[in-house]
Amino acid sequence: MVRKTVTAEIKKLGINGEGIAYLDKKITFVQGALPREVVEIEIVRDEPTYKIGELVKVVSRSKDRVRPKCYQQGKCLGCPLMIMDYQAQLTSKHQLVKDTLNKYIGKENVRVPIEPVKASSQRLAVRNIVRLPIIKFDDRVVFGIYQRESKYLSLMSRCPMQSKRINSCLTELELLFSELHLHAYDELKRKGLRFLTVREFDAGLQLIFVTGEDRIPDRALEAMSRIEGVISIYVCVNTSKKQDFEAGKYEKKFGKATIEQYFMQKTFTISPKDDFPVYRQHAVRVAKEIADMIPEDTLSILEVNSGIGLYSLGLDERYVIKGIDERKGDIVDAMNNVRLMGRMNVNYESGKMDILFPTLCKARHFDLVMVHVREAKYDPHFISNLRLSTTRHILLFGDHLSTMAKMAGELKENYRLAKIVNLDGAPNGSTLTTIMRLDLA
Template sequence: MAKLAEQQIHRLTIEGYASDGSGVARLEGMVVFVQGGIRGEMCDVRLTHVGRTALWGRVHEVLTPSSARVVPDCPHYGRCGGCQFRHMDYAQELEAKHTRVYDALTRLGGVEHLELPPVLGSPKVDRYRNKAQFPVSRGPRIGFYQNRTHRVVDVPDCLLQSQAAGRLRQAVKEWMTAWSVPAYDEKSRLGLVRHLYVRTNRRGESLCCLLVNGRGIPREHELVAALRSAEPGLTGVVLGINQSHSNVILGESYRTLWGQDFLSDRLCGSSFQLSVPSFYQVNPDQAEVLYNKALEFAQLTREDTALDLYCGIGTISLVLARQAGMVWGAEVVPQAVDDAVENARRNGVTNARFLCGDAGEAARRLDSQGVRPGVICVDPPRKGLAEEVVDIVASMAPRRVVYVSCDPGTLGRDVKRFAGHGYVLTQAAAVDLFPRAAHVETVVLLSKLNTKQHIEVELNLDELDLTASESKATYEEIREYVLEHTGLKVSHLYIAQVKQKYGIIERENYNKPKSENSRQPKCPPEKEAAITEALKHFGMI
């Protein structure tokens, strides 16, 4: 067999799906991630990247098409990285997402005999998103990043977004062109406009925010006039200041150019006030399904105190307050906490309190005050829970932990951590909030085992000696993440080399050779890229 190389075409059978929605095949004992493949199909696959332990490719020709294959209905599909499933019907997409969640909970979470019902699908697969974040680059091009790149694909109309978002996007593009307003350039760190943010509500109203690399913009009045003319339902225009040299989207501060700096919406029967940085699920119809499932798992009574960590603007907290005697919500973003307090007031909820702080700090504070929640709900960001948060939650000894997750991989990892404290998964449900995209939401119920039951926990003493930066993710967690998402196997040495490159101080036994004359192997580029992505995922860089 000739040496494997990029642009070669190989005939492969798609066996399953990866976490990013691509098909999975095998070639000469190596995993091949195939963009555009459907399980069961035989395809000619053109290799696009050859790694040491894994390969990447795209479908060149389908020889035995699946009955689930459809013609993509978006002209940008395949170039824009926003959608991953437009080449298959929705039923097959839900099967792929079910497989992903099941594999994460059983393989990473160690759950045995898992009963996972079919994924709860969305009635709407297009125009369901209530928030758009368009990157802007020179041209100007306003759209979405091409898959695995930071090259912006100009997308006049995204089928996932509201039509209002498309109209406001076009108005900003015409304003930039008319007045020669420069887009921000990541490499030179010059230019002005970085992102366009549009949030819409169920009444068809919109809030528009321009994120810029500066304290102001030229022709403010002309921008406001253009946006108001383009979208009759516009309620406010906000300028977000973001002068950081990073890929962070939202601003350090905000200034209202016109109208109001918030939007109101209704969810689960309550009214919510949303500022630009507020976290709010992008698919409100499916968010109601998800939160009601969380409430069902919580099994609250009026005798219960509940704790909602990562509460955002209080959406889950107010749902829990319907059945609990008292709910405490904790969130690290001050503006979101202010919104949560206001949302409780406007909905007449008197049995909810909110405090500002990260999850671990808030839980410790409440514990010191004698708060003993019977149910703790967590809804963390994609990187999941820090290990100390798992420890603190378990130390508060709730009867049940309800975990809402947007990443099955980190959910599986955390389920395994909770099992070490005697909390086992007893129920699980997957809810599709992101049709046509690879993401999927999951909610699980972790119930406390009988305290008399003996639990054995295997500890790696080497991993217990952690620096502050390492505590965000252990070496094994980084290895598992890289393997799950890329198929690459990476050593502790390679991880240490990449961490050292980003200024994360390592213990000597990981990054020093055993003798002065010994030479260490250098981390290959494809593994360095995969490890770097894992470090970003866990919030370490």
């Protein structure tokens, strides 16, 4: 295809933070462009229903455009809204919520006020967990992510969205890789360092490496254990091309097997494979909003995708709570946390959701079903079972706004939207956390 350069006016932002224009009656996505800007773009893809334009020049600049606080902005796609004033980010996300609800539920069915998106108290250094590839670049072994479209390599040891402790640790690890002549993963030899997860807790940092068959030399592990703040190191040997690292065996090489973390005035025990919030401070805000949204007539709660019980164990002890999840390891730790806290009103169970959920709903009635929408995929079978449960209240929460709106739309014949709250947990990013309650009509 012969590429051509055209001028376009950006009308709004898309769900991934890209600017949206309309050319030849087709929606056109332009990364790095803001609403009300006139831009010069090069059409790099022209499909039957949409176009993708590459920004060449901003002809008329938006008053909301600001200087980004990252030297890789424009090449790294991790923070598409860092070029936008923060209040304008919130306004744009607020409009996105209204547009999405109107699309999937119908404007006539949205009869509650859609309040402005609640701002994050931090704009930078908000990530407490990172999962990064380990690669060879310029004769060095570094942490980096190749951007899918441009193939640009984003170096991650200085990312302003990661906590300072995490960035400092990544920098020291890269120096160690060089000093100890460690290698990035070689698919043919099935040896080398593949990935690293760093999780930041109040007590310190946990490092979880995925490696080839050669693992990590003892001298390297010893040096890593001396990095300031490191309290735990795990290694998982996995040479699968599927990168399904959760299935691998985690070997403890240093420090604590589990980490204790204070959350919502409770102390939780966290294992290496447990699902834990990337933005910990934001998760506390979400938990408080969930607690405030539960109706007064609620006595029994069924939590779907309960994880280790972060959100349900923080609720008042007057509720009888049943939590379910397909992740067996999370449920084991959830029950361990129940015992440590002495919570007689809470119980957790693992199993296949399409079997466990309808079985529990047939066995007893729950006043409220609380669903953590963790994935973007939409499950019509689950919606059907949710409708058949005839629970009085449904509380959906998560970062997948479109999926949640689709679910609410499918349930609108039986349930009405009663309340919705939106929180910004990813400043400079395109996502937000939505909590919505549906009441039986």
